[in-house]
Amino acid sequence: MIAINDRIGSARFMTKVNANHLDAFQAPDSGLLGTFVNVQPVFFYPPSRPLGHHHFDLQPINGRRPGRSTAPGALPQVDVLYAYQELSVGMFQAAIDLGAQGIVLAGLGAGFWTSKGTEEIRRIVRETDIPVIVSRRPEGGFVGPCEAGIGGGFLNPQKARIQLQLALEAKMDNDAIRALFEHSGVH
Template sequence: MPDVVVFGLGGTIAMTGDAGVAPALSAEQLVAAVPGLAATGIGVEVVDFRRKPGASLSFADLAALSDAVAARFADGADGVVVTQGTDTIEETAYLLDLHHAGPQPLVVTGAMRNPTLAGADGPANVLAAIATAASPAARDLGCLVVLADEVHAARRVRKTHSTSGSTFQSPNGGPLGVVVEGEPRLLNRLPGRTAVPVDPRLPKRVGLVTVTFGDDGALLAAADRLDGLVVAAFGVGHVPEDLVPPLADLAARIPVVLASRTGAGSTLRSTYGFPGSERDLLDRGLIGAGFLDPLKARVLLHALLAAGADRDAVAAAFAVAGSETGQGAWPWPG
């Protein structure tokens, strides 16, 4: 039977308490509370890696976790599960995906209802995640997110509701599959994989600015202290005309990525031509995010800069990762 390693990072899934819950349960306690796990025959090893709320996880934590996961895969683990707070799963799972080039399943899960509440979803999510990590069907898919018996690709998934148990959705393409009677059933696959080396040159400082109605660009002044910037623009990649000069100036000095704040769909390249349109901004040196939402775009830009990518390499990487076709020249060999 396969062997799966479970890394616990904390989060709602591990929280208890009377006056406001906080991470308290160990990874061992989480796994021990999962009904039906022993009957699967899957060998499970548990690592109590962190005990933090999802909001407090850092790039340094995830770099250390990526190294630890790679070491377990090198030692022969068939799959890995990471349990953590759902606040940042859509970002941390994508970062893990970028740092995982191997074929073994890497699955992230969590819970929307903590263990003190009726109907806590943690045990069911852990069981489904372990089953997915142990399944040959989940190989070569990179990092997956499994909650509410749905299997999502890390680079697509988003948290779309603050409290709902079905909060995790993949607007661009839908889930990759479902877990039925304890068995993951993968219904579609990603067109390609994109991996970035884990590099010790962390940290890099990458900002995210969301453009709003009547925006005067005041927040862009802080970008002088950044290594890179993501702009969450209107619609297909539009900003107010007054923001064009400062964005063009920034793009001449640091990589500036143009994403859409809408939550689904791709930025465009050549449809609109007015000042502040996507065509105007790309001509001024901004880099289109394509289908990557602003949070994912920031994670990718951070990983690229930490690995030493220059602007040309950043642009090439976004052309591949944001296209959803798997085609193009990725800066690192597969």
């Protein structure tokens, strides 16, 4: 939960939408959970579990706590790649060669890529065990199941990256990661 500017929002859906405004955080797809009136929280809805929410056990794994290690790379390396016109498809292989254990793609619109980019993504999905999450560049929206990777749902690329890092740390296989992101079997 995030409480900021007299507003209460879900950490899963709140995001910074403006670099300069004081009112920079919003929840474009889900709306707010509540507000503050005379310093008291007022919730608009009863407590509920968000669609697709998964509880990750953050107890020590292999003698360390994820995200709390002083060693660099406490969580598995997951790279975020952004779509743009005339992109170099070599960036996908470069991410893998540099140690990425997962890739999040920030596509155009609802996760779309150039034709050459889509071909390379399909090749990576087909030839490796590296999970590829397809997200979107726009502020809001949904990316559903797709053949060139795993749909990121309502998660923006930054949040999809964190969720994928946690899934990899928890040793989830690609089927479990797909279920996690595509909201099947996780309720």
